[in-house]
Amino acid sequence: MKKLFILALSAVMAVSVAAQDKRHDHARGEKATKEIRAEEQRDGRFEKGWKDGKKHMTREERVEFDIKHFTKELYLSDKQAENFAKTYREYRAKADELFPQKCCKDEFKEGEKSDKKEARKELSDKELDRLAKERFAKKREFIKLQETYYDKFRKDLNPRQVEKVLKHKK
Helix, strand or coil, rough: HHHHHHHHHHHHHHHHHHHHHHHHHHHHHHHHHHHHHHHHHHHHHCCCECCEEEEEHHHHHHHHHHHHHHHHCCCCCCHHHHHHEEEEEEEEHHHHHHHHCCCCCHCCCCCHHHHHHHHHHHHCCHHHHHHHHHHHHHHHHHHHHHHHHHHHHHHCCCCCHHHHHHHHCC
């Protein structure tokens, strides 16, 4: 009976300690988050162009951000990083020509997506067929672009690194 009581008591104490640790970790996490937010506000990150801590970047800013990200993630040497940056800028410029997108908050209009959906509903079957074929042709062009740049990236990167670059969501 004593053994059972001691065992139950130690189990309760272990759960209590674990719960306190969890609360402590949560409090530490909240404190770190508040410190990061305060630092972002001091840096001016919540000024024009920032929403909820995320900046709406221009295409050029996004490309430069991606280059820095890949340089760090792929552990590129200075020479590799320099060659990669040049090739990646070319690649993204050609990809943006194929698939121009609006990536800035100022360019995006509310309701634009729903307007496009409504407009598609009014298209004839011939028009929808033509749009589908155009979309397939652009995708084929994009695949050719990726094949071309795969070979260019392979001059400085290994296949795993190139795979990460080409699979990256723009």
